[in-house]
Amino acid sequence: MTVNVDVQSFPLFINGKWEHSSSQEMFDVFNPATGQLAARVAKGTEADVDRAVQAARLAFDQTEWKNMRPKDRSNILYAISYQIAAHAEELAYLEAISSGGTVRRIGNSDILQMVDLFQTLAKFTLEYPFSETLPVPPFPGPAHNFIWREPIGVCAAITPWNYPMVIACWKIAPALAMGNTIVVKPASYTPLSTLKLAEIISNVVPPGVINVVTGSGVEVGEALVRHPKVDKVAFTGSTEVGRRIMGLAAGTIKNTTLELGGKSPNIILEDADLSIALPGSLFGVFLHSGQFCESGTRLFVPDSIYDQAVQGLVALTSKLKLGNPLDTKTDMGPVISKKQKDTILSYIETGKQEGATLVCGGKEVQVPGCEEGHFIEPTIFTNVTNDMKIAQEEIFGPVLCVIRYSNVEEAICMANDTIYGLAAGVWTRDVNKAYDVVRKLQAGVVWINDWHMLRNDAPFGGYKQSGIGREMGKHSLDAYTQVKHVHTSMVPELERRNWYGILFGQNE
Numbered sequence: 001m002t003v004n005v006d007v008q009s010f011p012l013f014i015n016g017k018w019e020h021s022s023s024q025e026m027f028d029v030f031n032p033a034t035g036q037l038a039a040r041v042a043k044g045t046e047a048d049v050d051r052a053v054q055a056a057r058l059a060f061d062q063t064e065w066k067n068m069r070p071k072d073r074s075n076i077l078y079a080i081s082y083q084i085a086a087h088a089e090e091l092a093y094l095e096a097i098s099s100g101g102t103v104r105r106i107g108n109s110d111i112l113q114m115v116d117l118f119q120t121l122a123k124f125t126l127e128y129p130f131s132e133t134l135p136v137p138p139f140p141g142p143a144h145n146f147i148w149r150e151p152i153g154v155c156a157a158i159t160p161w162n163y164p165m166v167i168a169c170w171k172i173a174p175a176l177a178m179g180n181t182i183v184v185k186p187a188s189y190t191p192l193s194t195l196k197l198a199e200i201i202s203n204v205v206p207p208g209v210i211n212v213v214t215g216s217g218v219e220v221g222e223a224l225v226r227h228p229k230v231d232k233v234a235f236t237g238s239t240e241v242g243r244r245i246m247g248l249a250a251g252t253i254k255n256t257t258l259e260l261g262g263k264s265p266n267i268i269l270e271d272a273d274l275s276i277a278l279p280g281s282l283f284g285v286f287l288h289s290g291q292f293c294e295s296g297t298r299l300f301v302p303d304s305i306y307d308q309a310v311q312g313l314v315a316l317t318s319k320l321k322l323g324n325p326l327d328t329k330t331d332m333g334p335v336i337s338k339k340q341k342d343t344i345l346s347y348i349e350t351g352k353q354e355g356a357t358l359v360c361g362g363k364e365v366q367v368p369g370c371e372e373g374h375f376i377e378p379t380i381f382t383n384v385t386n387d388m389k390i391a392q393e394e395i396f397g398p399v400l401c402v403i404r405y406s407n408v409e410e411a412i413c414m415a416n417d418t419i420y421g422l423a424a425g426v427w428t429r430d431v432n433k434a435y436d437v438v439r440k441l442q443a444g445v446v447w448i449n450d451w452h453m454l455r456n457d458a459p460f461g462g463y464k465q466s467g468i469g470r471e472m473g474k475h476s477l478d479a480y481t482q483v484k485h486v487h488t489s490m491v492p493e494l495e496r497r498n499w500y501g502i503l504f505g506q507n508e
């Protein structure tokens, strides 16, 4: 047994400083790969939320932060991107030891995505239409009219454990780009990288602009959503909690964006190049052990190539190497917790009981050197029907459901038969066929011959119960602004204001 020494402790991050929780209590964060203590973190309270909101309020209401010129704000976003690059190793380490994401992914993709996100929004900020002039109106008289886009105010971000650092940036970057201030509540399994991010961002933004309050969703999360001085809530997580947040936000009519669950359909057409479609579909479902909201968990395969495709999928899956996420040779790390592992295993049992055929995986795994970790074999079920529980509910683990179809219209119909609509995909050599399918799929993003290809300049978000609003791209800047219409009359003489006659008619 190894004994942990020098485990890092993280207080709250409020007003540019590390602050103790008013409760003085801490909670443990464990490494899901080893089961060992990774860090101790302050257990925030409602009083701490209030402190953080006051700091964010003050920075918004009483400083020049919101009035900064786009050029200066753009430079700040570039400066944040350089801070992230300079602290890449530490951020990647903190992310890996808490989320179980592999350093291979975090180092080669997440960090680069975050740097690029701040730089992309830095460019967009320079071009953003903060003020638009409208043409002279035909009625009632000559006037100058503008549309101004202004920050919303104090934003609250509530983030999940699966992809914590990047998802936090999807909210922090556009909020800051548009002149808002923010309080972030990271998931309790994975607060470390977000706390570090706040510290390094605060090297280049004034105190109070970014704050982090850690602690439970029910106490800290709900206090943020209810707080009358919070103007906007941006949430990523389960549809169930999203529903709760929407209800709570109604109390103060808060602007709310939600990024929720998914059960994304992936359709292989008969003419697809299987040498790409099969590894691509597995990349779509097993990356990060299936713990991405956009994972392609329902794979639709035509009768004519069904057996060949299943054989190929199983052969490729058997090559995946589970291991410690800190080892660059690891393909798949653990799932986040024992609780999540048990949930996934219970879905696998359900699949068997429902009559699906387990063709590979299905069990937990002991990884040498990580005996206390929460590992599950990449699992494939065939002969799944779309009405089964394993095909309808989000499992959030490495479980692929392969569903047979005989014609494309039937596949599209099943693909859309879900409460979710986050992502979808189609594999074919015929681009015209692809567009025809894409047009019929109900999802916020559709990939043709690929998966997981999110871009910082393109919007991401869900149709149906997968969410409201969009993150990334120019759409995310709109989501952190509100519009003001400004009218300037150009008619100084009362007698020319004939529209006043609508009220003062008898005086004419």
Ligand code: NAP
Pocket: 158, 159, 160, 161, 162, 163, 167, 185, 186, 187, 188, 189, 215, 216, 217, 218, 220, 221, 222, 225, 236, 237, 238, 239, 241, 242, 244, 245, 259, 260, 261, 262, 292, 293, 394, 396, 422, 466, 467
């Ligand atoms: P979750 O339980 O919904 O939690 C997400 C966040 O909300 C956490 O910070 C959590 O805090 C907090 N929270 C929990 N209960 C709350 C409440 N009553 N009021 C306010 N905040 C509350 O989701 P999760 O278990 O972390 O993540 C997995 C789910 O997220 C999956 O369903 C997945 O599909 C979804 N997801 C969606 C996207 C997307 O972009 N659409 C991305 C990633 C994940 P605690 O950690 O302290 O409980």
Ligand code: MG
Pocket: none
């Ligand atoms: Mg949860």
